[in-house]
Amino acid sequence: xxxxxxxxxxFADLVRCETRLYxxxxxxxxxxxxxxxxxxxxxxxxxxxxxxxxxxxxxxxxIGIGAxxxxxxxxxxxxxxxxxxxxxxRRSSLLALTHDGSRLVDxxxxxxxxxxxxxxGGALDRAAVATAAQAFSKLRSVLERDQIGTxxx
Amino acid sequence: xxxxxxxxxxFADLVRCETRLYxxxxxxxxxxxxxxxxxxxxxxxxxxxxxxxxxxxxxxxxIGIGAxxxxxxxxxxxxxxxxxxxxxxRRSSLLALTHDGSRLVDxxxxxxxxxxxxxxGGALDRAAVATAAQAFSKLRSVLERDQIGTxxx
DNA sequence: TCAACTTAGATTCCTTGGCATATAGTGCGA
DNA sequence: TCGCACTATATGCCAAGGAATCTAAGTTGA
Numbered sequence: 001x002x003x004x005x006x007x008x009x010x011f012a013d014l015v016r017c018e019t020r021l022y023x024x025x026x027x028x029x030x031x032x033x034x035x036x037x038x039x040x041x042x043x044x045x046x047x048x049x050x051x052x053x054x055x056x057x058x059x060x061x062x063i064g065i066g067a068x069x070x071x072x073x074x075x076x077x078x079x080x081x082x083x084x085x086x087x088x089x090r091r092s093s094l095l096a097l098t099h100d101g102s103r104l105v106d107x108x109x110x111x112x113x114x115x116x117x118x119x120x121g122g123a124l125d126r127a128a129v130a131t132a133a134q135a136f137s138k139l140r141s142v143l144e145r146d147q148i149g150t151x152x153x
Numbered sequence: 154x155x156x157x158x159x160x161x162x163x164f165a166d167l168v169r170c171e172t173r174l175y176x177x178x179x180x181x182x183x184x185x186x187x188x189x190x191x192x193x194x195x196x197x198x199x200x201x202x203x204x205x206x207x208x209x210x211x212x213x214x215x216i217g218i219g220a221x222x223x224x225x226x227x228x229x230x231x232x233x234x235x236x237x238x239x240x241x242x243r244r245s246s247l248l249a250l251t252h253d254g255s256r257l258v259d260x261x262x263x264x265x266x267x268x269x270x271x272x273x274g275g276a277l278d279r280a281a282v283a284t285a286a287q288a289f290s291k292l293r294s295v296l297e298r299d300q301i302g303t304x305x306x
Numbered sequence: 307t308c309a310a311c312t313t314a315g316a317t318t319c320c321t322t323g324g325c326a327t328a329t330a331g332t333g334c335g336a
Numbered sequence: 337t338c339g340c341a342c343t344a345t346a347t348g349c350c351a352a353g354g355a356a357t358c359t360a361a362g363t364t365g366a
Contacts (some may be wrong), residue, residue: 003279011265012290019302066325066345067322069344089331090342112164149172206315
């Protein structure tokens, strides 16, 4: 029973921390770069995985294809990303950052890095961060391997 | 620099895990109890803190007052919670669960407990869970103490 | 004691994601 | 090579949260 309570508490704390971190990153990214955290993460993924398709983004973030398509619309409308025809399959597009998008993501990454160092680094010591990082990396890989929480559409 | 990368990875892993856990809990709670995770958390808070006001819920979850007001509307509309007049301040109401709401939250808690045991317990050993729980409990208390990521309103 | 200020929460508009459906493009087997 | 099933994505409608605004109700100081 105490195991079960531990998991409930852990999940609650996790969601609370995530909400507050996300809110803070949203504020700073919006103020300094005109984007929000989900856009930062999408841009970073595209920078590190050029030539991805909409479905690849959706799988990475465990959100629906439709939502992903719309989020790419918004990035394209702002001139930060482009859909390029996929020569080997005309149903899909290959996504890439524009030059503006590349500059933006690099600048935004510095903002995020600073904010996280301040917010997390200010509360946890290096060892605790390392241990937590290891645990969530493991959990993430298991959840992804088993396709847990992957949306339908 | 590797510290900064660690924090970026940790945050990314955190958000991915949280998304997948949240998606899964949503699915199971919706299917078995007709609620979603955010409603489960609100009901649980009200069960454990009867007589709270809308602002107390908002502070707990670090979401806006308006959104909280609407979410209480929904709980009330379903007959799971009620607003009772606050005798000492007529601007606010005191919130309480109905009998149905109490039964619901207890049943839903079992569902959540089982799901988390399966999803997290299946990937991390007891020691890793305990360490992570400690870290996030600490982080949460610091973020709340410093009012970090509290929405405007 | 009343006018200015503050506080609690409700309401409105906007954005974003989920889900269902629509459409275009692929590939395979009869 | 035609057609049928499948795949990739786009689109329309709905639910939920954020920000700003509005109203009612306390509070305070001259």
